[in-house]
Amino acid sequence: MAPKTLYDKIWDAHVAHQGDDGTCLLYIDRHLVHEVTSPQAFEGLRMSGRKVRAPEKTIAVPDHNVPTTLDRLKGIDNEESRIQVEALDRNAREFGVVYYPVDDIRQGIVHIIGPEQGWTLPGMTIVCGDSHTATHGAFGALAHGIGTSEVEHVLATQTLIQKKSKNMRVEITGKLSEGVTAKDITLAVIGETGTAGGTGYVIEYCGEAIRNLSMEGRMTICNMAIEGGARAGLIAPDEITFNYCEGRPNAPTGKLWNEAVRYWRTLFSDDRAHFDKTITLQGENIAPVVTWGTSPEDVLPITATVPAANDFKGGKVNAAQRSLDYMGLTPGTRLQDVEIDAVFIGSCTNGRIEDLRAAAEIVKGKKVQDGLIAMVVPGSGLVRLQAEEEGLAEIFKQAGFEWRLAGCSMCLGMNPDQLGPQVRCASTSNRNFEGRQGRGSRTHLMSPAMAAAAAVTGKLTDVRELM
Amino acid sequence: MEKFKQMTAIAAPMPLINIDTDMIIPKQFLKTIKRSGLGVSAFHEMRYQMDGTENPDFVLNQDAYRNANILVAGDNFGCGSSREHAPWALLDFGVRCVISTSFADIFYNNCFKNGILPVIVTDKELNVLMQDAEKGSNARMVIDLESQLIETSDGKVINFNVDQHRKHCLINGLDDIGLTMEKAASIDMFEKHMATNAPWV
Numbered sequence: 001m002a003p004k005t006l007y008d009k010i011w012d013a014h015v016a017h018q019g020d021d022g023t024c025l026l027y028i029d030r031h032l033v034h035e036v037t038s039p040q041a042f043e044g045l046r047m048s049g050r051k052v053r054a055p056e057k058t059i060a061v062p063d064h065n066v067p068t069t070l071d072r073l074k075g076i077d078n079e080e081s082r083i084q085v086e087a088l089d090r091n092a093r094e095f096g097v098v099y100y101p102v103d104d105i106r107q108g109i110v111h112i113i114g115p116e117q118g119w120t121l122p123g124m125t126i127v128c129g130d131s132h133t134a135t136h137g138a139f140g141a142l143a144h145g146i147g148t149s150e151v152e153h154v155l156a157t158q159t160l161i162q163k164k165s166k167n168m169r170v171e172i173t174g175k176l177s178e179g180v181t182a183k184d185i186t187l188a189v190i191g192e193t194g195t196a197g198g199t200g201y202v203i204e205y206c207g208e209a210i211r212n213l214s215m216e217g218r219m220t221i222c223n224m225a226i227e228g229g230a231r232a233g234l235i236a237p238d239e240i241t242f243n244y245c246e247g248r249p250n251a252p253t254g255k256l257w258n259e260a261v262r263y264w265r266t267l268f269s270d271d272r273a274h275f276d277k278t279i280t281l282q283g284e285n286i287a288p289v290v291t292w293g294t295s296p297e298d299v300l301p302i303t304a305t306v307p308a309a310n311d312f313k314g315g316k317v318n319a320a321q322r323s324l325d326y327m328g329l330t331p332g333t334r335l336q337d338v339e340i341d342a343v344f345i346g347s348c349t350n351g352r353i354e355d356l357r358a359a360a361e362i363v364k365g366k367k368v369q370d371g372l373i374a375m376v377v378p379g380s381g382l383v384r385l386q387a388e389e390e391g392l393a394e395i396f397k398q399a400g401f402e403w404r405l406a407g408c409s410m411c412l413g414m415n416p417d418q419l420g421p422q423v424r425c426a427s428t429s430n431r432n433f434e435g436r437q438g439r440g441s442r443t444h445l446m447s448p449a450m451a452a453a454a455a456v457t458g459k460l461t462d463v464r465e466l467m
Numbered sequence: 468m469e470k471f472k473q474m475t476a477i478a479a480p481m482p483l484i485n486i487d488t489d490m491i492i493p494k495q496f497l498k499t500i501k502r503s504g505l506g507v508s509a510f511h512e513m514r515y516q517m518d519g520t521e522n523p524d525f526v527l528n529q530d531a532y533r534n535a536n537i538l539v540a541g542d543n544f545g546c547g548s549s550r551e552h553a554p555w556a557l558l559d560f561g562v563r564c565v566i567s568t569s570f571a572d573i574f575y576n577n578c579f580k581n582g583i584l585p586v587i588v589t590d591k592e593l594n595v596l597m598q599d600a601e602k603g604s605n606a607r608m609v610i611d612l613e614s615q616l617i618e619t620s621d622g623k624v625i626n627f628n629v630d631q632h633r634k635h636c637l638i639n640g641l642d643d644i645g646l647t648m649e650k651a652a653s654i655d656m657f658e659k660h661m662a663t664n665a666p667w668v
Binding site (some may be wrong): 013016064065073078081083146152158159195196199200227229230231317319414436439 | 490494497517570571580643648651658666
């Protein structure tokens with residue numbers, strides 16, 4: 001038998017029908033749903049008298065619009081946001097899908113609670129009307145974002161019309177230096193490939209530095225595969241994966257668990273499997289990084305200076321100038337001299353317990369600089385609870401952070417958590433696009449530890465100096 | 468879905484690379500539970516100033532391009548968020564075809580589901596088309612999906628590739644869900660197979 005990649009194996013195990021032209025119907029094991037990209041899909045079903053084919057494999061949660069302030073159970077002030085969340089409430093109940101409403105302790109960002117509740121398991125196909133579905137690839141599951149028309153297609157048929165992508169291998173060798181985290185790896189990779197470098201590919205991340213990451217770190221890596229343009233990111237499951245999954249509410253138990261693990265152990269890329277493209281980065285050479293521009297590919301080590309537009313080539317010259325103007329940065333400025341106005345710690349990229357631990361370790365016993373907007377938004381109600389039990393919440397509050405309820409929050413500001421024009425933010429989220437955190441706002445992407453360091457000093461900071 | 472066969476229309480030049488879906492339709496317009504009405508908000512932050520008035524520098528605010536139905540754009544168009552609101556906004560504005568050197572994967576898929584044709588061309592071809600689009604409203608481009616070609620206002624012809632299944636659906640305005648439901652027996656069989664082979668799923 002020809003050697004296969006991990007992607008090949010998962011793909012082959014899910015083809016329900018193959019057409020003469022290679023177009024496949026790919027069976028979907030888990031369909032995650034949130035309030036922003038689903039109302040038109042449910043309405044489509046209603047209009048055509050269709051049902052949800054597999055409601056027990058469909059998991060819904062409101063996350064983008066929900067306020068994160070402590071009084072949110074009083075209701076949502078913004079009428080459109082309220083209507084959208086109410087529509088999900090109604091659709092979830094009418095179509096009988098699994099649902100975590102806003103007042104459930106298990107509510108949170110869809111990509112945080114899927115793994116947390118054991119819905120996400122190795123070898124599965126997982127989709128959601130959300131580009132950061134790539135997160136679930138950390139389990140060795142083929143997971144990617146889809147549009148609302150495809151959400152309707154999956155609701156109705158539990159399949160997706162797909163053509164296979166190409167295979168890319170991203171290897172991170174060796175060990176990471178102190179202060180360097182999964183976020184730095186994933187940003188460094190995008191800095192290397194560019195935001196279109198992964199277009200047409202599914203990326204498998206491998207190498208010693210990836211193997212040594214926790215599930216939380218692996219989720220951060222795969223989460224941003226989409227920012228490199230890839231359809232999905234994958235990491236082969238191993239003992240770390242199985243240990244994370246075991247005992248989760250929706251994971252198999254007993255004999256089924258053993259059977260599942262036996263199968264999961266076959267999920268790796270065979271020796272000599274064909275990759276269309278391979279990139280290798282040495283873990284030792286990755287530094288703590290930040291973004292300076294308005295594309296996630298605008299990545300530099302924190303020790304660098306702001307580039308000039310002329311440092312780039314082709315269409316990037318104009319794009320870089322536009323970014324510099326938007327970000328209010330002068331070429332040649334040391335990144336560590338850039339002062340910030342806000343800090344956001346949270347999102348599906350970095351809203352898990354390990355992220356909060358890393359940030360708390362930096363801010364412990366210190367204070368957030370006066371005048372900064374600073375908030376920590378746990379990725380789920382259960383992450384929040386755990387952080388409170390571990391004393392992390394107290395550390396954040398003592399330092400001067402706001403300690404919020406779970407949701408997508410300021411990663412995209414669909415709820416009231418938005419920044420004003422020219423407000424500069426050290427953010428653990430995934431996109432630094434123009435206007436992403438509020439019209440005119442300026443986003444610098446970085447790891448939770450780096451964001452925590454920036455909160456303490458009031459400017460972009462090399463976290464290694466605070467360790 | 469409206470059929471797409473052939474069109475002759477004004478093309479607007481947008482030479483910027485990495486135009487993301489947040490730019491095409493910002494977050495505040497994603498709160499709708501409908502598909503329609505987003506055209507007026509397309510490219511909102513580039514198109515309108517802080518006080519809500521039009522930004523005269525933005526291409527679609529210039530008289531020549533107000534009725535553009537084609538966009539000629541820089542590399543990696545539609546990157547970022549999966550929001551189908553982006554093609555809904557373009558469609559509602561009147562855009563039926565976007566030409567670039569590459570598209571982000573999810574946006575590319577979303578276009579076909581909404582009767583919009585995304586066309587991938589080479590760097591050289593994009594330069595030719597960008598220059599043609601810059602001529603303004605007197606210059607009309609022809610997009611012929613059946614023959615898979617673009618014709619510039621001065622008669623240069625550029626051929627393009629498109630997936631034949633997608634072409635067929637676009638030309639005939641076909642609904643994917645209906646087509647897939649015809650294969651329900653295959654899906655039933657697959658589910659039975661999985662129930663035996665991977666009962667933990």
